[in-house]
Amino acid sequence: MKEMNAVTLRERLEAGEPLEVVDIREPDEFESWHIYGSRNIPVYDALKSGEDVDLAAKAGGLSTANPVVTVCRSGVMSKRAATLLESAGFEAISLQGGIRGWGAVWSIADVPFDRDGAVLLQIRRNGKGCLSYLFGVDGKACVVDPCVDVDAYLETAQQHGLEIVQVLETHVHADHLSRARALCHVTGADLMMPRNQRVTFEYNPIDDGADLTLGGMRVEAIGTPGHTGESTCYLVEDQVLLTGDTLFATAVGRPDLEKGDEGAEAGAHMLFGSLHEKLFDRFDDMAFYPAHTSDPIGFDSKPIGGTMAASRSEQVLLELDKPAFVERILGSLQAKPPNHHGIIAVNEGKKDLGAIDPLDVEAGPNRCAAGGH
16 A cells, blocks of 8 residues: 655646545545545545445546545545555555645745746645745845745745745734744744734834835735734735735635634724725725635645735625624634634744644644635
8 A cells, every 4th residue: 555745745736647636534524624626535434433334336436547545634544545445446545644744735826926036926835725925036035924834935935046034924823833933043034023912022013004125125014903903914016915814815804813702893893994994995906815715725826816806896795884794704703723722822922832743733724714705
């Protein structure tokens, strides 16, 4: 029985190889998060309990002409599934580390940008839905919302002849561990984030309306409280708006992660004002790119984002008045991200992970959105 690690699977999927990815977890886990293009054949519980499973029959429609990659939670039951498929004549490969290991996989998409010699890249965490950015010109680069291993940013910057001189956060994240401090430690870059009273470590504070030069480019900070009190969007060279968790392609940021259920209504009121007064009243067809997506990320190298005009026309939520908006937001709140209290504590500098593997803390979907259609 063969095994394949997550990086190799990503490379082969990006290359367009005809692989069949079969996720054997139960439907609720699969729906929460899965590999883009994978197929769910829920036999995890049956295999774990030792039942005699005719997996080949359940996998009707799979062709023996293509390799089949089996996926489970951590790469244990997927080995048994691969063995069963092998015995039925398939070339079966188990994914090492399962969906947990897939959480570390990242890929890159170019963001359209009009300035000679400049780069703006979306570095995506395929297995988690987190989106970060690296932009720069004339040998300097800034990284926004780093969410994967620091090597991803070091390698990417080096490939483009850039040195990371600033690391920037849009807000204190609740669904994943920020890699900002680690990246600054390795590169010596300045750590910058919206002014707040939450974090316990030193940083360069950014205020609403600040005009900055980051990665050699002009950047304007636009305070957009709501998802969190300090949430801030960044306008890069008057061309691209990085919206963090304020505005997603098909939803907005939920307002209950910083201050809990009791603070959700006040947060929703602030979010309405931020969206309309700070963003929609000012920008029409501006391109924007968020810090998350709730959908599995594919391998087409197309950046995930939208335009202000399209988002407003496609999201019914954004056409509502404030009372209706707040009601819709509060009524749409689902389960919070797994381990979000612990993740927030680490990102605020109030807790140390110690020997705990970040992937264990971050496992699961991000769940930072609210009000989506």
